[in-house]
Amino acid sequence: MTTPSNYRHITVDPDTKALSVVESVLPAPRGRDLTIEIAGAGLNRADLLQRQGLYPAPADASPILGLEVSGIVVARGSSVTQYEIGDRVCALVHGGGYASHCNIREDQCIRVPERIDLVDAAGLPEALLTAWLNVFERARLQASETLLMQGGSSGIGSIAVQMARLWGAKTIATAGGSEKCEQLVNLGVDRAIDYRTEDFVEAVTEFTQGQGANVIFDMVGGDYIQKHIQCAAVEGRIANIAYQNGFEANIHFGLVLIKRLTLSASTLRPQSFDHKAAMLSEIQKNFGQALASGDLAPVIDSYFSLEEAATAQDYMASGKHFGKILLRP
Numbered sequence: 088m089t090t091p092s093n094y095r096h097i098t099v100d101p102d103t104k105a106l107s108v109v110e111s112v113l114p115a116p117r118g119r120d121l122t123i124e125i126a127g128a129g130l131n132r133a134d135l136l137q138r139q140g141l142y143p144a145p146a147d148a149s150p151i152l153g154l155e156v157s158g159i160v161v162a163r164g165s166s167v168t169q170y171e172i173g174d175r176v177c178a179l180v181h182g183g184g185y186a187s188h189c190n191i192r193e194d195q196c197i198r199v200p201e202r203i204d205l206v207d208a209a210g211l212p213e214a215l216l217t218a219w220l221n222v223f224e225r226a227r228l229q230a231s232e233t234l235l236m237q238g239g240s241s242g243i244g245s246i247a248v249q250m251a252r253l254w255g256a257k258t259i260a261t262a263g264g265s266e267k268c269e270q271l272v273n274l275g276v277d278r279a280i281d282y283r284t285e286d287f288v289e290a291v292t293e294f295t296q297g298q299g300a301n302v303i304f305d306m307v308g309g310d311y312i313q314k315h316i317q318c319a320a321v322e323g324r325i326a327n328i329a330y331q332n333g334f335e336a337n338i339h340f341g342l343v344l345i346k347r348l349t350l351s352a353s354t355l356r357p358q359s360f361d362h363k364a365a366m367l368s369e370i371q372k373n374f375g376q377a378l379a380s381g382d383l384a385p386v387i388d389s390y391f392s393l394e395e396a397a398t399a400q401d402y403m404a405s406g407k408h409f410g411k412i413l414l415r416p
């Protein structure tokens with residue numbers, strides 16, 4: 088029988104918001120849970136908001152920061168069927184990623200292909216699932232269509248553009264600065280737009296020869312909402328996952344009506360475990376081969392230790408990164 092064990096994890100001081108590493112007892116895995124010895128933990132912008140008390144964890148989630156991990160299975164609950172001790176996995180976790188170990192249901196995990204470095208695999212789950220949910224499940228991108236990815240330089244954007252390219256779609260993506268745009272082109276993006284110097288509505292209209300983008304995956308919101316309505320194609324689908332430029336906008340709905348547009352928004356975190364498991368199996372079915380061959384790979388910017396979590400978050404806030412920032416507990 089597996090017994091509880093000590094593990095290290097990050098805690099947030101409620102007054103100063105300082106991060107520190109503490110030791111607690113991790114319960115033994117039960118039922119379908121695996122215990123993962125964490126090799127890598129992905130940073131997400133949501134972690135920065137949660138630390139400041141602006142994005143509370145759902146009631147049933149671990150209050151410990153961290154939404155995605157990679158590592159080795161070191162213990163199994165009695166009903167686990169898919170994984171053995173020693174397997175390499177990455178997982179979307181319900182909090183608790185900034186740690187040395189965590190427990191997570193086996194159906195929230197995928198195997199890490201041999202070609203992908205175990206630490207780097209921590210950059211996959213949140214990006215794969217958010218891209219799948221919005222671009223493929225909700226916005227139903229077709230191979231013949233064009234995707235406009237706002238924030239192509241983000242952890243999520245850098246995976247979404249690869250998935251869309253592999254799907255057969257044309258890709259347009261924005262980033263801040265020429266260097267990041269060059270990195271987007273290296274990822275196979277057909278048209279990279281420096282949003283600091285170029286008008287993306289004009290660029291999208293020109294690239295699509297006046298047709299507009301069929302799917303727009305947005306994390307900016309605010310004044311971009313009206314601009315997206317302008318540069319969306321007829322029957323276009325606009326999927327929002329964040330509103331970095333603000334939740335409010337002055338919108339003229341005339342073009343929404345005329346172009347028959349669909350505006351949607353969603354968050355991944357509160358989706359049910361069953362829905363997340365179903366999405367993981369669709370991702371495996373549609374992109375498993377590309378992950379195994381290296382055609383689809385996490386884009387890693389930098390690594391920090393667990394003790395450097397605050398420095399890593401400051402770096403994310405600076406916006407200098409391209410792709411994922413990881414902790415190596």
Ligand SMILES: NC(=O)c1ccc[n+]([C@@H]2O[C@H](COP(=O)([O-])OP(=O)(O)OC[C@H]3O[C@@H](n4cnc5c(N)ncnc54)[C@H](OP(=O)(O)O)[C@@H]3O)[C@@H](O)[C@H]2O)c1
Pocket residue numbers: 130131132133213217237238239240241242243244261262263264267282306307327328329330331332353354355356403406407408410
């Ligand atoms: N709803 C959901 O389910 C869900 C899930 C995951 C993440 N999110 C949200 O998605 C966003 C990305 O997450 P992340 O963890 O990948 O963060 P991240 O790596 O820090 O990405 C932020 C991105 O926003 C881009 N950006 C900022 N202002 C922009 C503007 N005016 N025009 C175009 N792009 C702009 C940045 O571009 P540059 O760095 O090139 O300037 C960067 O690519 C965050 O806001 C996060 O909260 C939502």
